[in-house]
Amino acid sequence: MKTTTPFPLENLPYGVVSTPDDPTPRCATAWTDYAIDLGRLQRDGFFNSIPGMIDGAFSKPALNVFASTPQSTQAEVRARLVRFLAGASEAPKEKYFLPLSQVTNHLPMETANFSDFYCSLEHAKNCSKIMGLEVNRNWYYIPSVYNGRTSSLRVSGQPVRRPWGVISEPGASSPATWSRSKRLDFELEMGVFLSKPLRAGQILDMRNAREHVFGFVILNDWSARDIQGFEMAPLGPFHSKGFGTTISPWIVTIDALSPVECPVSIPQSPPPLPHLAWKGNHSHATWDIELSARILRKGKTYHITSTNLKDLYWTPYQQLTHLASAGEGLSTGDLFGTGTISNDRLNGVGEKSGLACLLERALPENRLACMEIDSLEYLEDGDEVIMEGWCLHPETGRHFGFGECRAVIVPALDLRDICDPNQCICSSLASRIMDVKGEAGGNAQREIVKDTKVVLGATDERILLDETESQTVVRKFDMRLLTLFTVINLFSFIDRVNIGNARLLGLEKDLGLSGLRFNIALMCLFVSYCAVELPSNILCKIVGGHIYIPTLVLCFGIITMLTSLVEKKGGLYACRFLLGVFEGGISPGLVFMLALFYRRHELGVRTSIYISASSASGAFGGLLAIGLSRIPPWGLIHTWKNIYFFEGLVSVILAVIAFICIPSGPESARFLTESQKRIAVDRMRIDSAGTTEHSRTKFRHVVQGLTTPPVLFCAFGFFFGNTCAQSFSLFSPSIISAMGYSKELAQLLSVGPYAAACVISIVVGYISDRYQSRGWMIFAIVPFGIAGMGLLEFLPASKPGAKYGALYLAVPGINSFLPLWLAWAVNNAATPTVKAASSGLVFTVGSLGGILAPWVYLPGDAPNYRTGHTIMFSFLFGSWAMCIGLIVYIKWENRVREMGKRDGVLEGLGPEEQLELSSRHPAFRYAV
Incomplete structure (x- = not known):
């Protein structure tokens, strides 16, 4: 019978590896399920006294130096490793052992011939x-x-x-x-x-x-x-x-x-x-x-x-x-x-x-x-x-x-997009432009990368792995991680918007929030929220999402609990501001974490699932508020304070779970077997092969990610839509109450539209992935929101049932298209740096809507809120206009490129400079 590993003690082959925490290639030997870090062993003196051994040989990015030593030296190195791994050595082992599922293999030798x-x-x-x-x-x-x-x-x-x-x-x-x-x-x-x-x-x-x-x-x-x-x-x-x-x-x-x-x-x-x-x-x-x-x-x-x-x-x-x-x-x-x-x-x-x-x-x-x-x-x-x-x-x-x-x-390169099909040419540029199927469109996108050592990976139809095994891994990620991320996002939204429920239970009166002071309290959160999104996401990458995300959850949970103790409006303002500081990194951070575990074509529906937590918060938050408000007073905690204390406590408990359950990457997921870890790592290596694994961030690509027309269209489209979504999440209980329903019934009635929005968001995300379209889905969904807002504005107050029914058009029509704006922006960015900058811009500009949202529905506008409804109606039209404009622009720009009218940008540029054009290269095609 064969052993479960090809690398028992009888073998000990040599190779070159790197790890996520140390991307420097160095020499290693394979033993069972581990790569033994020979560079570290040599630095610690393990191979001292071996005749002919060369200092630093195993710290090289290739085995050539070690291979050039006499065979007697190589034999002694092998014998010493055998004794070490058999347990005869007293040297500590743990720090030298790298799980094979966590290493990246490189060509083992520098080869001249x-x-x-x-x-x-x-x-x-x-x-x-x-x-x-x-x-x-x-x-x-x-x-x-x-x-x-x-x-x-x-x-x-x-x-x-x-x-x-x-x-x-x-x-x-x-x-x-x-x-x-x-x-x-x-x-x-x-x-x-x-x-x-x-x-x-x-x-x-x-x-x-x-x-x-x-x-x-x-x-x-x-x-x-x-x-x-x-x-x-x-x-x-x-x-x-x-x-x-x-x-x-x-x-x-x-x-x-x-x-x-x-x-x-x-x-x-x-x-x-x-x-x-x-x-x-x-x-x-x-x-x-x-x-x-x-x-x-x-x-x-x-x-x-x-x-x-x-x-x-x-x-x-x-x-x-x-x-x-x-x-x-x-x-x-x-x-x-x-x-x-x-x-x-x-x-x-x-x-x-x-x-x-x-x-x-x-x-x-x-x-x-x-x-x-x-x-x-x-x-x-x-x-x-x-x-x-x-x-x-x-x-x-x-x-x-x-x-x-x-x-x-x-697949072979589609060189018709790069070369004159009537000429038999194969330029160095053509041989190094790697085409990757765009996540969202039938149009092939071209990933322009500089690192020519990387060969592009497979698409969803061209996967390296057994699909059955791969789907087993995906199901585990869905059960363990996607569920947790969605719950984190849910309570992030609940802790942010529960102020609307607390308002109906006496917060406004207890803290003296007369006039526009309540709206100021709402705005305090979004000011800090917008300010920290980009730097927070950078910190998430540096610290590691498995540490950074739970830390944010712990902090915003504690701040939410402390809100239950405030007695004056200044304390509420401070708590809201701090809540924005710690919640600002949650949404972009979770997008970053999802991208570590899921392939590109798997992200659309899962992004919709986790973002649907914003809709679920409107449903679940209302039910939760009703239940918590009925808890009898205990000490200083009562009615609306119960909402903050217990919802914050749940977030703290959730943070502890997150610290335990969120891995740093697929290779460290404890709920996977060793073979499943290897599959999970291979899935992501293939999916990300279209990018340079250790590529440097370049300022010109950051600028491109912030200035290309599709990204700007997406950013403002997301801004218009997010302003509407944030406004409704804050004021929906008040809007329903103003229709003539009791405060408690208003909270209960807010559940239905948001529950519908949650389900519809997931369905829309699935359809968008299934038919590989972002723009046309946004184009089809936004009119439902526009129709709902139109009914809310123009239906008479004498028909509260009809006005409430309009919420089932407005709320799903607003919330279900928001994830698609983010996905559309990322789909139309070529390199990793451009993608990071693009998604960051869309998040940041969109979050500015949170600053505007508290001022859409003002107290003096009650009970009909015509001004607020008009603003929402107009903003939805703005988002729809951005969608139409971007579709038209993409169709036009792709046509211009196909006609060769953008080829002039290549004149005078060498191959390296041409690659730096990224999505502005004439070969790149935007996805609708």
């Missing part, structure tokens, strides 16, 4: 048969090899983009076209990293080959067969191979593989030339490494390959010797691929299971039943290829392995 071989006899025979040829005579005398591109190297987990190339389609009118590859394939290989260099001009003796090998990885040599078919003659592959080469992140060392050395399984005939003939014990000629490859497509797994390294015709030692047989020299960190490792193995039903690519499956005798049933020919966008390698230790009986080598296929 990459070559790829063609050394499987089964593979060569099948490929030759497809072309109607025999295996070339020279193939049996030299290991066939070509020089690849180191720029193609990707670490496992990074997506691979479908390439463009020159293709000759059979029967096509043109002999060649430049188009997307339609026949994308994988090749299951192993990669060999080199350690000891060989000076140029020297020739490698095979007897010394072992001392030049550092270790092995699994290697996927992605291949575009249609591009390869046209470009192969006469010089061999180039673009068909150079777009991507994925390797597993952990290098299994030559020492760890010693126990699985074995003879070759295929005799070499004719015998190799003398310099390629194996001169050692034949039982050590190669390695017994069992390899497999499977394809994950739309949640279904296809097991394609089961093969073994020992089935290569030319062994890795022979390949290495040939590589250095003409004096080219070798460098530490050089990598070569073994070539596709196919064999003639049959599975239980007589099918060939050992073929290590899809090309070989083109022969009728090589087809698999599962491929025939589902018409699996070549890789489609969204397919994921997962490769594994395992060894059986002959002495311990335990399996050890290489970890997974996996990657998902993402």
